[in-house]
Amino acid sequence: MWINNLKIGFRNLLKNRAYTMINFIGLSVGVAVATLLFFYIQFQVSFDSFHPEEKSLYRVLRVQNGDQGELRFPSLPLVLESVIDKNLSDRVDYTNFVPNNFLVKKPQGDGFNQSTTLVGTDFFEMFGFKMLQGSYPENMEQRSGIVVSESTATRFFGTENPIGQELQIRLTDELLNFEVIGLIEDTPANSSLSYEILMHDSNLELLYPERMRTHWYMSFGDGFAKLKDGMSPEVFESETKDFVRRAFQDPQEAENYGFTLQEITDMHLNPEIPTGIASVVNPRILWILGGISVLIILIACINFTTMAIGNSASRAKEVGVRKTMGAGSRQLFGQFMSESVILTSSAMILGLILAMILLPIFNSLMQTQLEINFSLEQSLIFVMTGLVIALMAGSYPALFLASFRPIQVLKSNVGLKLGKQNLRMTMLGFQFFISMLLITCTLVMLKQMKTVEQYDLGSASSDILQITVPPPAAQGLEDAIAKSFEYAQPFKNELRKLPEVTGVTVATAMYGDNSWFSVGFQENESKPGIDFHLNIVDEDYVDFFELNVLEGRNFSAATPSDLTSAFLMNEEMKKTLDWEDVFGKSMESLNGFGENRAVGVVEDFHYESLYQPVEPAILVMKPENFFRGMRNLTMEDEMTGKVFIKLNSQDKQATVATIAGIWKELYGSDPFDYQYIEDQIAQEYVQASSLSSLVTIASVVALIIAGMGLFAMASLAISSRMKEIGIRRVMGATTTEISLLFNKQFIWITLIGVAISIPASYYLMSIWLEDFAVKTTIGIGVFLIALIIGVVFSVVIVSFETIKSAWVNPTKLLRSE
Incomplete structure (x- = not known):
């Protein structure tokens, strides 16, 4: 029976090629997009x-309570590891995860700025990264061993x-020798933790x-805990609170400071926690x-259903004959479902x-490395999805056609009346609602991305090169910053001689989320703590980045x-301190800042992405006095000097090559790593830009599929009224009048779809x-553009089919009827 149904189904699908191709293409494109x-x-x-x-792995978060409520940070104090090892080692495995960039080289080779992460011994036992060869450093005696x-x-x-x-590896004043004692797999693409070289955190x-x-x-780097039997997140938080x-x-x-745990699988999908080492995707x-x-x-399924119902007129006689010959409703339902299964399966x-063909393009767009490798689970999901689509698309038309009464069908032209006009129009309207929803969202996203691209950050960013100074060997943060600035000075002096270079400055940071120091202090016991961002700069920084000095x-x-x-502050810092007159005033701290005095206020500028508001910030040439009085310090990035170079050259590649030559003359084999500030800024919005592009593509696909459905619906509507068209032509109706006649009903559907999509898209x-x-x-202009797109699209499709029919000789239309 099923084989016979399939044979008949194939014949019917081939017989109605236009109907089949519209459904086939619509479903195929829909499935391709949905699969990706x-x-x-x-x-x-x-x-x-x-x-x-x-399930037992957690990232440890630092919790601090203040005026802004409870704040959670991924960066942790290094002292926490020793406290846990001393008090909780029987119930908790713990490891630091402190990424750095160090100069790494073979004894007789060139050097590279290489990511080097310091971890505890427990790291290799806690995580599922595969050791391919060798072992891992287990104790202090093995701290000269590294895993690559x-x-x-x-x-x-x-x-x-x-x-x-x-x-x-340059950790101190000299290069230190390390032996490779282990080989570990590259970090999987779906890992929040990434590494290149691992060394013992001693x-x-x-x-x-x-x-x-x-x-x-x-606070430096992240920390991870694996809870053993007898330990729960609540107990961990309570006992670490006791240590505090x-x-x-x-x-x-002490009450305002503590620790909490975040499930490791939550790291990538929780945008409420500062990113730290992990990339984050908003679940939204x-x-x-x-x-x-x-x-x-x-x-695509609605297309299938509406066209099947609309095509019922051509199948009504078939149903009547087969029922007269003894076919039951179940047999007919099976027949029509067979056609649905054939079409949807194909x-x-x-x-x-x-x-699979589009996957490389999709990977490039979304910056992923996806592979379509069907596991058993994925294969079952794919098959089940196909069956669901077949049922969604085919069950109602099959039931509808199988319910025809043979006598009524054979005695009259009832098939033409059973087209369920209202239902078809409702489904078509729903298609346009979805299409207009996606188009409106696309327009808003494109408008937002344009806003981001054109927004004045308050500082210069065009044609600026950033070169990272290799992390110097130093004892402590202050020493590292000072040495990196000294290291960059000869390079800066040479660059000033180049006519293609219009400015040079050195600073620890300029742009990027978490790229500045985060510093906290408390003025006195009666006032709450104050947090601000700190950047160490040279005397050329303000002019170089064209910051506006207001006071x-x-x-x-x-x-x-x-x-x-001396220090400069931004407007937000002035508001936070509640100072009226700034010049010459000093900041005070319970811990005792060293000598400091404000010399000016710069206009607020965006040093982080536009996801973040402008926060209080201070620029200073020497950080020692501020470090002395701070209550807390957080650093996520490598806080050593970076050289910023403003180019004025038609041939930037040649200029960069010249700069690289100067670098090599001064620093030999030290790595020359650079990037443009503009690229760095653009990188902050890759995820939003990719989503915008994806929604744009989806809206185009949805509009095309809806357009195919509209084309089919218009064809069916016109074919059922060919005699009317012929009579109207004979009576003197113009092609435009006939086109307007049919466009009216479809334009109303478009208008209703747009109207419903407005609140949803907003x-x-x-x-x-x-x-x-x-x-x-989100102004009215966005919705007007969506309305125009929808109406024009509808009018073009319906008019094309109407005009084609109206141009046929009326005598042929009347004779055929």
Whole structure:
């Protein structure tokens, strides 16, 4: 029976080629888009779930309470590791995860700025990263041993066995020798943690003085805990709170400080926590993409249903004859469902092939490395999805056709009356609602991205090159900053001689989330704590970045005290301090700032992405006095000097090559790493830009599928009224009048779809824009453009089919009827 149904189904589908192709193409494209989105969503939600004991793995977060409520930070004090090892090691495995960039080289080779992460011994037991060869450093005696990733081993040693090989790493004043004792797999694409070289965290003694390693408010890198039997997150938080109470002299200060745990699988999908080492995707984006995939499939299914119902006239006689010959409703239902299964199965296969073809483009757009490798689970999901689509698209038309009464069908032209006009129009309206919703969202997203691109950051950013100074060997942060500035000075002097260079400055940071120091202090016991961002700069920084000095003056090299004690603040910092007159005033701290005095106020400028509001900030040439009085310090980035170079050259590549030559003359094999500030800024919005592009593509696909449905619906409507068209032509009606006659009903459907989409799109885009501190407005213009697109699209399709029919000789139309 089923074989016979399939044969008949194939014949019917081939007989109605136009109907078949419209449905086939619509479903195939819908399946291709939905497949790509499904794999992308699955990839994002799979982050960090590959660790064997992921349910007991947590990232430790530092909690501080203040005027802004409870704030959670991923960066931790180094002292926490020793406290946990001493008191909780029987119930908790703990490791630091402190990424740095160091100069790394073979004894006789060139050097690279290489990511080097300091971790505890427990790291290798806690996580599911595979050791491919060798072992890992277990204790202090093995701190000269390092573990390298596969790609790092290839970079330095090619095809040679890396085990036992030697690398030199600059941690102190001299290059230190390290032996490769382990080879570990490259970090999986769905891992929040990434590494290239791993070394024992006992080497932190070489990087930071004891005060920084034992201070509860000095935070560097992340920390991870694996809870054993007898330990829960609540107990961990309670017991670490007890350690804080014993360590802090001030009870109130202790109550405002503590630790909490974040599930490791939550790291990638929780935008409420500062990013730290982990890339973060807002779950809203995944919900949006999931919704888009469902809507596109739904549009394709609606196409199938409306066309099947609209095509009922051509199948009515067939149903009547078959029922007269003894066929039951179940048999007819099976027949029509067979056609649905054939069509949807073929569309699913073609959709999968299209998805595979489009995957490289999708990966480039979304900056991912997705692969379509069907596991058993994924295959079952794909098959089940196909069956659901077949049922969604085919069940109602099959029931509808199978319910025809043979006598009525054969005695009259009842098939033409059973087209369920209202239902078809409702479904068509829903298609246009979805299409207009996506188009409106696309327009808002494109408008927001244009706002971001054109927004005045308050500082110069065009044609500026940033070169990272190799981290110097130093004892402590202050020493590292000072040495990196000294290191860059000869380079700066040489660059000033180039006619293609219009400015040079050195600073620890300029642009990027978490790229500045985060410093906290308390003026006195009666006032709450104050947090601000700190950047160490030279005397050329303000002029170089074209910052606007609103009060006071800029730094001056002619004033020796500026080098040691002067600072500039932004407007937000002035508001936070509640100062009226700034010039000459000093900041006070319970911990005792050294000598300091404000020399001016600069206009607020965006030094972080436009997701973040402008926050209080201070520029200073020497940080020692501020470090002395701070209560807490957080650093996420490598806080050593960066050289910023403003270019004025038609041939930038040649200028960069000249700059690289100067670098090589001065610093030999030290790595020359650079990037443009503009690229750095653009990188902040890659995720939003990719989503905008994806929604744009989805809206085009949805509009095309809806257009195909509209074309089919218009064709069916016109074909059922050919005699009327002929009579109207004979009576003198023009082609335009006939076109308007048919356009009216379809334009109303478009207008209703647009009207319903307005509140829905406004709500969705308002939620999306909440992520931005600087955002566009959702004005009426966006909805008018969507309306124009929808109406023009509808009119063009309906008019094309109407005009084609109206041009036929009326006598032929009347004769055919």
